[in-house]
Amino acid sequence: MSRDLTIGRVAEAAGCKVQTVRYYEQIGLIPAPPRTSGNQRVYDETAVHRLTFIRHARELGFPLQAIRDLISLSDHPDQSCAAADGIAKAQLGEVNRRIQSLIALRHELEHMIEQCKGGKIKDCRVIEVLSDHTLCETDAHDAAAPMAQPPSAG
Amino acid sequence: MSRDLTIGRVAEAAGCKVQTVRYYEQIGLIPAPPRTSGNQRVYDETAVHRLTFIRHARELGFPLQAIRDLISLSDHPDQSCAAADGIAKAQLGEVNRRIQSLIALRHELEHMIEQCKGGKIKDCRVIEVLSDHTLCETDAHDAAAPMAQPPSAG
DNA sequence: CCTTGAACCTATAGTTACTGTAGCTCTTAT
DNA sequence: ATAAGAGCTACAGTAACTATAGGTTCAAGG
Known part of the structure; x- marks a missing residue:
């Protein structure tokens, strides 16, 4: 299980483009990750997980707003389904x-x-x-x- | 058969919005019509015809570029189908x-x-x-x- | 004739969900 | 040490409209 993934690795693992990952960060769909001393983003597996979630939802035709709702839902696991x-x-x-x-x-x-x-x-x-x-x-x-x-x- | 249609009439007859008609003119999908002395666009039935064509094609999922091709095709009726x-x-x-x-x-x-x-x-x-x-x-x-x-x- | 209000005008910005480019800097391999 | 490749930011562009601002024109009513 590799930690410390570059944005390129994450994008590849999640099946999307590097720019798309940065875009999702920009619009607040994924959190901003920590950076290296040289200012490069450092991700872990949870980023792959969330990006995969987003990709699946997009493939199912969910607009980003609905995905946003779903994510905020999943951050409160004790609410009703x-x-x-x-x-x-x-x-x-x-x-x-x-x-x-x-x-x-x-x-x-x-x-x-x-x-x-x-x-x-x-x-x-x-x-x-x-x-x-x-x-x-x-x-x-x-x-x-x-x-x-x-x-x-x- | 009414000639001298305003943009609003044309849009209504063709089932699209006024802005869309102006947009199509802007991108060259329909020709710029003559204007009144007060600078308002004056259309005739052929504009309704073409806009209806475009709307149908859009509803069929054709991208505007394909519609552009179709229009240029239909302007040369002796070519092959x-x-x-x-x-x-x-x-x-x-x-x-x-x-x-x-x-x-x-x-x-x-x-x-x-x-x-x-x-x-x-x-x-x-x-x-x-x-x-x-x-x-x-x-x-x-x-x-x-x-x-x-x-x-x- | 004058006024009102709807419809028109241009120009510009916003929408969605990215994608691409320019011009850098950083990392990694040799 | 150097060079390739990946990363960085910021901004422009894409499709196909849609919406807004701020002004003009037109048709009808008084």
């Missing part, structure tokens, strides 16, 4: 809405591609469907619930 | 990836919520699952393909 549960449930609702929307979008795209089998643009359904209001009366219109954009899982 | 088709197909691939990811995420959230039925945070699976690397080995990890974030369909 209900708040964390509520956050997860709200997130589940978002995810379900997103899935519905995307399925509608997929139908529309498949339809567009189906129609567009070689030919000139003036006959191209891709352009036409996008241009014409009446041709796309699927539920695609209530798409795009205002949710966190997904992190680039790099 | 293949390019537009390619853009749509790439988009379909993204949509499918997103759906897969979200379904995995939904499983994970449902599992979390299932486990978390009243109790204290120290026993809460929501926190635990998010904290622990090994507990979430679903395909959630290849989630979050770098795609355009969805527009707020307002």
